[in-house]
Structures are given as structure tokens and as C-alpha cells.
Amino acid sequence: MKRTWHDSHVFFIFIIMRKKRNYLIIISVFLLITILTIVIKNNNQNLDYYIEGEPKITLYLHQENEVIELGLEEYLVGVIAAEMPASFELEALKAQAIAARTYTIRKIIEGREYPLNADLSDNINECQAYISLDEFKKRNPKNYSELQEKLIKAVYETKGEILMYQNNEVIDALYHSTCGGYTESAEDAWGNHVPYLKSIKCVYCEKSRHYETEQVFSNSEFNQIFNINDAQLKIDILEKSNSGRIKKMKINNQIIYGDRLRNLLSLPSTWLGIEINEHEVIINNRGYGHGVGMCQYGTNGMAKEGYSYEEILNKYYQNIDIIKISY
Numbered sequence: 554m555k556r557t558w559h560d561s562h563v564f565f566i567f568i569i570m571r572k573k574r575n576y577l578i579i580i581s582v583f584l585l586i587t588i589l590t591i592v593i594k595n596n597n598q599n600l601d602y603y604i605e606g607e608p609k610i611t612l613y614l615h616q617e618n619e620v621i622e623l624g625l626e627e628y629l630v631g632v633i634a635a636e637m638p639a640s641f642e643l644e645a646l647k648a649q650a651i652a653a654r655t656y657t658i659r660k661i662i663e664g665r666e667y668p669l670n671a672d673l674s675d676n677i678n679e680c681q682a683y684i685s686l687d688e689f690k691k692r693n694p695k696n697y698s699e700l701q702e703k704l705i706k707a708v709y710e711t712k713g714e715i716l717m718y719q720n721n722e723v724i725d726a727l728y729h730s731t732c733g734g735y736t737e738s739a740e741d742a743w744g745n746h747v748p749y750l751k752s753i754k755c756v757y758c759e760k761s762r763h764y765e766t767e768q769v770f771s772n773s774e775f776n777q778i779f780n781i782n783d784a785q786l787k788i789d790i791l792e793k794s795n796s797g798r799i800k801k802m803k804i805n806n807q808i809i810y811g812d813r814l815r816n817l818l819s820l821p822s823t824w825l826g827i828e829i830n831e832h833e834v835i836i837n838n839r840g841y842g843h844g845v846g847m848c849q850y851g852t853n854g855m856a857k858e859g860y861s862y863e864e865i866l867n868k869y870y871q872n873i874d875i876i877k878i879s880y
């Protein structure tokens with residue numbers, strides 16, 4: 554498509570040269586093409602995919618084990634329906650739509666293969682959640698049409714908008730439910746430095762029901778999970794991230810990493826404190842999710858205080874640009 558578009562203009566210039574011999578026009582057209590090419594190249598990593606109208610994507614539905622085809626924006630309505638409460642503020646839903654669109658486009662550019670050769674999957678362990686509007690209706694029987702209208706508005710009023718870093722990278726737009734006060738840097742979470750995924754203070758998610766939670770395990774239950782036979786349970790926290798999340802700890806003689814601990818105990822996050830008493834192990838958690846990138850409840854908190862989706866996105870992803878792709 555890119556070559557055809559460019560060739561047609563070269564041909565056009567050739568005609569002008571023959572008929573008019575107006576060099577000023579030729580130079581102007583060349584300049585215009587050069588500027589347009591630079592702008593489009595900078596704005597799109599995969600130009601061919603975007604410029605011929607709204608892209609279609611294929612989505613693997615993991616429970617049905619089948620693939621459906623959807624328009625990109627149509628798909629995003631189902632993603633934000635599944636990933637964020639539709640009762641959230643419109644600006645929060647718009648921020649979510651852009652984060653989800655960016656995440657989607659990055660996945661497509663990465664070219665990861667999902668089952669049955671689909672572009673994307675609705676399995677949250679490897680991609681984003683998605684629900685059909687029928688499913689959304691079942692989950693919101695009372696005010697379905699009002700909420701659906703809001704979701705569609707959030708997606709279509711931000712149509713084509715994605716987040717880029719330094720105009721040459723579609724960002725890895727990670728998001729999570731509730732950070733608990735500080736987001737986590739990608740470096741602390743996974744060991745790779747990502748300049749737009751830093752740990753930042755968030756005072757906007759305090760109203761989330763996941764902000765502070767408590768999980769209680771009986772000593773025997775805890776000992777069974779960690780295969781501990783000793784009578785005396787001993788826990789030492791060895792390493793924390795800058796945000797306060799646990800990276801490494803010692804449970805009796807076992808070294809346990811934060812993510813492993815979270816998985817084994819099905820904890821909402823790795824930001825936690827542990828108390829042991831005679832009968833129980835009490836874990837006080839902060840936040841819900843990996844904590845990297847956009848805090849969804851924080852997003853809604855910001856929207857309630859009057860921040861725009863641009864301001865919200867620029868808080869949770871640093872030094873990024875919001876770029877609009879035309880299709």
C-alpha cells in the first residue's frame with residue numbers, strides 16, 4: 554500500500570513535469586510528500602496495517618476454542634467492558650480505551666501467535682480480557698443501554714489514538730486494578746528497565762476496595778502450602794522494591810520470590826506485610842495486580858477530580874505522546 558501510494562505520486566509528478574514544466578509545483582509536491590511520509594512513518598510502526606480503513610482483528614475465544622473476526626474498535630468496546638467497571642467516569646474509560654488499543658496494536662506488531670492463528674486472545678493470562686455485548690448485558694441487566702453507550706463513546710471518541718514513546722515505539726501499555734499508593738517500575742517487577750514504566754506516587758486509588766486487604770491462613774494451611782514440617786514458622790523479608798513490594802523472602806529455609814509467593818497464596822499483590830501468631834499467618838496486602846503502568850482505580854479517582862484522559866495517561870506512563878492513527 555505504501556509503495557502504491559508513493560508510486561502514484563511519482564507518476565503524478567512526472568505528468569506535471571511533462572505538461573506544465575512548472576518546477577515550483579514539482580518542488581512543492583516533493584516537499585509535501587517528504588513531510589507526509591516522515592509524519593506517517595513516525596506515527597505508525599506498521600504503516601501497511603493502518604491506512605486502508607479500520608483494521609480487522611481475529612480473536613481467539615479460549616473457553617469456546619474458536620476464532621472470531623472483529624473491527625479493532627468493536628473489539629476494544631468488549632475489552633474495556635471486561636477490563637474496567639463501566640460505571641467509571643467517561644475520562645477513565647477513555648484512558649482505558651487508549652491503553653487497551655495501544656496494548657492491542659503492540660501485540661499485533663510483535664506478531665505473537667495465539668491458538669488457531671488468531672491475532673489476539675481473550676485469555677487474561679496471555680492477553681486482555683474481552684466480553685461480547687450480550688455478556689455485558691447479562692452482567693448489567695438494569696442499566697445496560699446507558700452503560701453500553703458510555704463504553705462505545707469512550708472507544709469511538711478516542712478512535713485511532715495510541716501511546717508512543719519518542720515517536721518510534723508503540724508502548725507496552727500495561728495496566729492493573731489498584732496500585733495501593735505507588736505503582737511499580739517495570740525494572741523492579743521484571744528486571745528490564747522501561748523508561749515510561751516508572752514507579753510513581755498515586756493518591757487516587759484509596760477508594761478502591763482492593764486498596765488494603767487482609768488474608769488469613771491457619772498455621773497448618775500455611776505450612777502445608779510451603780511444605781514446612783518444623784513446628785516453628787520463621788519468615789524474613791530479604792528484598793523489597795523501591796515501591797515497597799516484596800522481591801525476595803525467606804520462609805524457614807526456603808527462598809521465595811515475590812511473584813511465586815503471590816501465586817502460591819493467591820494474593821492480590823506482592824506489596825504486603827506478614828504477622829504470625831500462635832494460630833495464624835495474617836497477610837496485609839496493598840493494591841491488586843502487578844502494579845506496573847496505569848492504575849485503573851487511580852484513573853477513575855483522577856477523572857473524578859476533573860483530570861482529562863490525556864493528563865491521566867501522562868501520569869501513569871511517563872514522557873509518552875498520544876498519537877492518532879487515521880483509518
Ligand SMILES: [Zn+2]
Nearest residue numbers: 755758848851
Ligand atoms: Zn493507584
